[in-house]
Amino acid sequence: MMSFVDPRTPALGSIVGPWLLLGRIDSGSYGVVFQARRADDPEAPPVALKVAKNPGDPRFEREAEVLRRTRHPGVPRYEDFGQWVSPSGALHPYIVMELVEGFILYDWFREQPRSSQAVLRVLEQVARGLVAVHVQGIVHRDLKGDNIRVTPEGRAVLVDFGSGWYPDAEPITDTIIPPGTSIYRAPEVLRFLWRHRKEEDARWVAQPSDDLYALGVTAYRLVTGTYPPPVSETGDLRGVPRRLLRPSELAAVSPELDALIMPLLSEDAEARGATETVAEALERAARQEGLDATRPILPTPAGAHTEEARLSKPPGSSSASDSGSSSSASDSGSSSKPPRRRSSTAAGRREAGDGFPPWVSSGIAALMGSMILGICTGVRQRERAPQEQWIAAEERHQPSREVPDAGVAEEALLSVEPYPQASAPSLAVALPMPKAPQPGQKKPPCLPDYELEALGACWLVFKKDPPCGTGGYEYDGKCVRASFSAPRAPTSGEP
Structure with a gap:
């Protein structure tokens, strides 16, 4: 069978x-990553070469x-x-960069x-x-x-x-x-977007505190298996x-690690500290010895039941299980996957597997075995052992790959794989109103109670007040989506 050759790539x-070019590592919407070496030196070490599919792509020069x-x-x-000059003459x-083999974090x-x-x-090295x-x-x-x-x-x-x-970078x-x-x-950043959402020329200037x-x-x-709950985009803290x-x-982390993560999540940018100060604090904490620092990070009972308890609790519950987790019930059907080993520019493909990482089940079984033996002689909790409940919840929290919402980073370059992704809270204030209706969008007259007219088309009002979330447009203080006419019912049956 002949393999397809993309004329846009070498x-x-x-x-x-x-x-x-020695081998193909990965491919996606914006480019292809190859393993390569210097052509004039057979003994040269391999490198990663990433080439754009589209001529003049600014992402590559930026990186x-x-x-x-x-x-x-x-x-x-x-x-x-x-x-690289393509057969059509396009540039x-x-x-080309170092080929870094390893796992994603x-x-x-x-x-x-x-x-x-x-x-x-590891965090100290990243810092x-x-x-x-x-x-x-x-x-x-x-x-x-x-x-x-x-x-x-x-x-x-x-x-x-x-x-x-960087300071002299072109947008x-x-x-x-x-x-x-x-x-x-x-x-x-989110609150700047909210305040200036109607100002076409407003631009956020990136800060180290963002990173x-x-x-x-x-x-x-990394350590809890879930995201922190979302912040208020509007900055209005009058609610909960x-x-x-x-x-x-949620997990058996050391006091030192616990104390260093929390300031980084502060809603006050200054409270996160300077980058060098953070790196030094991580280095000092990494030198600590003792049981808390060296024991494996495994879920606590509260962490194990976070997902199920969150879904069963009514809004406003103040129990320890109400973590503000970003998972949803739709993730409960996720199948387990083995770890992915990745290079600096591309991932080795994650393949579907039947088992969870062996250390998860064996480690938790060792910690909770005696407890389970006692429980199994009496009442069984929802027909599953506690560690099985945590593994299921932990799997639901695992995102497959977080795709950037602006589509310029490398995760947009790489092809998105078809395994389930943990649901993260929507943080998009609203999409900018398009300059023209979408193809096939409903034309006036619009339904007066449900739609409004703009740009010569009908728009469905799905929320009275912004923020509108992912996929919504803000128009005249309302959240709207494009409205489409229902297809005409057939006038006769199939022949």
Whole structure:
């Protein structure tokens, strides 16, 4: 069978600049990642070469410039940048960097038992990488677990600077806030979007504190298996304030790690501290010895039942199980997956598996075996052992891959795989109103009680007051979606 060759990308075995393409690592909407080496040196070490599918894609030059300016073990080593000439004569940018083999951060944690000390060491390395870029005025803008690789030797590397920002960078989007992934956005970014949502020229200037908040979300998600609850986008705290459980209430993390994660999630940007101060605190905590620091991070009973209890509790409940978790009942059918091992620019594919990571079931069984034996002689709780309930809940919290909501980071480059993703709270204030109706949109007359007329088309009013959430437009103080006429009923049966 002949394999399909995309004419927008070079073929295996071809030479791109001075680089020989050895193998294809990954492909997505915006580009293809190859393993390559220098064509004139058979003994040269392999590198990662990422080439754009679309001519002149600004993401590639942006990432190349960030890597060129940064020399640090926590950031992939820059090798080269150039243009590949396609058969049609179009110029496609490519970037060459160090090939970093390893697991993405979340899968590294699940691959075997990890202690608070091990997590602190990895987070400290990520923070050191951030220090190296922040001192140059660079902000990552899409920091998350999927953009962190951990090598077999334990080296943590921050990857995917395609949406990064530096002081003299040319804009790559025309949106109020920069590209990124919603659940990791700092509260002040979301509130800026809310305040200036009607101002076409308003632009948020990225800050190091944005990355630090994202680091806090990453760390919280890593050790608890869930996201912190969302903040108020409007800044209106007259309602029920965010109830953020400490990581130690959901998992057996050390007091040192617990105390370092919480400030990073502060709604006050200054309370997160300076990047270098955070890195130094993580380093000091990683040197701590003792039972709390070295024991595996496993879920507490409260963490194990967070999902089920949250779904069964009425709104406003103040029990310990009301964590503000981002999961939903729709995730309950998720099948388990083995960890993914990834390179600096692409992931090895996650394949469907029948078992959970062995350390999860064996570790929890060792801790709770005697308790289960006693329970099994009497009342069984919903026909499942406590550790089985936690594993199911933990699996539902596992996101497959968090895709950026602006589509410029590397996770948009990589193809999205078809396994379930944990539901994260919607943090989008609203989409900007389009300049024209959508194809096939309903034309006036519009239903007076349910629709309004704008841009010569009908729009369904689904909410009276913003924020409108993902997929909604704000128009005249209301939340609307495009309205479409129902298809005409058939006038006769099938022939």
